[in-house]
Amino acid sequence: THYRLGKNLPFSGILFRNSRSALMDQAIAVIPRTTPLMMAVLAFQFAGCEYQPPAGDQTCFGYLTTPRTQFRPQCPLRPLQHHLSPYQQPHSCRSQSTSAGDTFPPLDADESTELSQRDDDVSIPPEALPSPPPSAALKSAKLAALHARLSLPPRLPIQTLARALVHESADPDPNFNNTSLAILGSNLLGLYTSEYLLCNYPRLPISVLFAAQSAYVGTKALALMAKEWGIESVAEPGGEVDPGLLQYRRLAAGAAWGEFAPRGTGRPNEQKGWRRGITSKIVYDDQFGDMRMTTPEPSQPVPLDIAAESFVRALMGATYLHCGRATTKRFFASHWLSRTLDLSKMFEFRTPTVDLSKLCAREGFEPPVARLISETGRASRHPVFVVGVYSGRDKLGEGAGGSLDEARVRAAVMALKSWYLYKPLDVTLPSDAEGMEPTKWKPNLVDIGEVIV
Amino acid sequence: MPLSAVKAVAKGQNGVGAFILQCKRLDFHYCDWAGSSRGMNAFIQKRLPQFARENPQIEITVSPRPHKHPVVKGHYINGREKAVCVRNMTTEMILEKASLLRDASGEKLKRVNKPVTSVNESVRGIWSPYHGAQYKI
Structure with missing residues (x-):
């Protein structure tokens, strides 16, 4: 048959087969609309059972059977604010993610009427919404x-998890996308990472500190984490798609990205084009030492990395808002600090011997002297020399190489x-010394900084 | 700039700190008519709800596949998928296969020769003729 003609041979491992014939085209043209396959009725789907799977064939039995009636609106003031709003905007019919749901128990008489009225307001078809309505989150097996x-x-x-998955390129409305959560999460991630690095490695040079920060919570790292968490993304965002998917408007293949002009360095005397030194990077640039860029328009298509990064940041912010500091720190420790990063491979010295001499002079050590410790095969094709650097009687370091130099x-x-x-x-992190059960604060070492050559 | 930094990305080690189950989704396909699906249909009715309750991390999908043998298909975080044909199997055997798919990492099967795999470098330095037993003529 003709699907064997292409590369999708039956043994090729590609199970996707596509065979179109004139007959099939005719069938597509003639049949007005197809009905979905009839599902078998399973025992647990009968009326009266606790869990009723959603329509379609997507079911997640275990998790959703927990009684959802225990949820209460996290923000009980929301209906009142809604009531006070002077005019009815179309998007205000959409209920907020933190207080949405059809199974909430009434808080009291007034608010219950408010809630029910607002639920009645929801008459917009889901296709008309830019992102899935928050009530759909309760029915998503993926979520x-x-x-x-x-x-x-x-x-x-x-x-809230569903809201964290909505990037602003899919839904520019800040009440429904993850931008605000992502800003909070970004600050938290920056704080926890930098305090971990600074307290544990007090002598880390600033440029390496920036790189290490970016290795833990930079765009690439967070996008990789989202991938490792099994986040899938939509082909095109909309109100009718599964809220368990990452909602963003994807950049077309080959389209330009990242051509936004820098916002301006923010430094005084910018027009003179002075060099961006390390010290000014600390003051004026972002947490990775990179220039701040202008933010693109909210509804502009973005690459997957940017959307995935915003999800991870927003999840961190949401954890902090709903669960507090202790849980957030545990979440950070289990997902970020457990990752392995070899800091010793992030250094690139240009003049290491000069640096070492300056360092010894600054610290009051005797000037470093290199001495040959052992050698093998000096006259051969593969000589190996082992050289130590000594300051007085102390050996500072040892290295092996193919030549003495x-x-x-x-x-x-x-x-x-x-x-x-x-x-x-023994290190006490500043964030450990605050909160409900603080550990005793012990001052950490603060170093005077890297050697300046 | 005497000292510059090399950009890197911290590598995740699943199970150190957080553990993420690698199986994302399990598809159960059955046929209402064929006899080879008898065990599968019983599994879906009797055992699957409990299996799903025990594994909330996995999205479970049940869908018919008429006139075909029943199949359990696992989708993994690394993008691969594994399918197991469960024709003529009993409920227990299907549960065994579903557990196998749940515990799999999604990687291709490969032989493991070394008892320990480590990301850390060996602590042994450069070989030196002056260490250890010296060669005597």
């Missing part, structure tokens, strides 16, 4: 599975790295 897969605490409502440079690099990567044994 429930994601909640369970990430072991999110039960206090984090599934509607290479070994000496490697030894200097090792000595510098062992200085910069010093890690105190």
Whole structure:
């Protein structure tokens, strides 16, 4: 048959077969609308059972059977505010994610009427909405599975998880997208990462600190995390799609991205074009030492990385809002600090021997001297020299190389790295010393900084 | 700039800290008519709700596949999928296959020769003729 003519041979592992014939085209043209396949009625689907799976064939039995009536609106003032709004905008008919749902118990008489009225207001077809309505979150198997897969605490409502998945390119309305949550999450991630790095590695040079920060919570790292969490994204956002998918408007293949002009460096005397030094990067640039860019229009298509990053940041912000500091710190420790990053591979020295001499002079050590410790095969094709760098009687570092110079440079690099990567044994993070059960604060080492050559 | 930094991305180690189950979705396909689906139909009615309750991380899909053998198909985070044909199997055997798909990582099967795999470098330094037992002529 003709599907064997292409590359999709039956044994090729590609199970997708596409065969179109004139007969099929005719069938598509003639049949006005197709009805979905009839589902078998399963035992647990009978009326009266606790869980009724949603329409279609998507079911997630276990998670949704927990009684949802225990949820209460997280923000009970919302209906009152809604009532006070002087005019009725079309989007105000959409209920907020934090207070949506059809199974909420009434708070009291007034508010219950408010809630029911607002639910009656929802007459917009889902196709007309830019992102799925928050009430759809309760029926999404993907969302429930994601909640369970990430072991999110039960206090984090599934509607908020759904909102964290809506990027502003899909829904520019700030009441329904994740921008505000992402800003909070970004600040939290920056705080926890930088305090971890600064307290544990007090002598880390600033440029390496920026790179390490970006390695933990930069765009690439967060997009990778979202991928590892099994986040799938929509082909095209809309109100009718599953809210368990990442909602964003995707950039067309080959389209330009990242050509936004920098917002301006923010520095005084900008027009003179002065060099952006490390110190000014700390003051004026973002947490990774990069220039701040102008933000694109909210509804502009974005690459997947940007949308996935905003989801991870928004989830962090949502965890903080709903579950508090302790849970957020645990979440951060289990998902970020558990990742492995070899800081010693992030250094790139240009003049390590000079750096080491300056460092020794600054710290009052004797000037470093390189001595040959051992060698093998000097006259052969593969000589190996092991050279140590000594300051007085103390060995600062040791390196092996194919020539005496290479070994000496490697030894200097090792000595510098062992200085910069010093890690105190007992560290109290500032965020551990606050909150309900603070640990006793012990001041941390603050270093005077890297050596300036 | 005497010292610059090399950009990197921290690598995740699943199970150190958080553990993410690699199986995202399990599809159960059955046929109402064929005899090879008898065990599958019984599994869907009797055992599947409990299986789903025990594994909330997995999205479970049940759909008919008329005139075909029953299949359990697992979708994984790395983008691969694994399908197991469960024709003529009993409920227990299907449960075993579903558990196998749940526990799988989604990677291709490969032989593991080394007892330990580590991301850390070996702590042994450069070989030196002066260490250890020296060669005597």
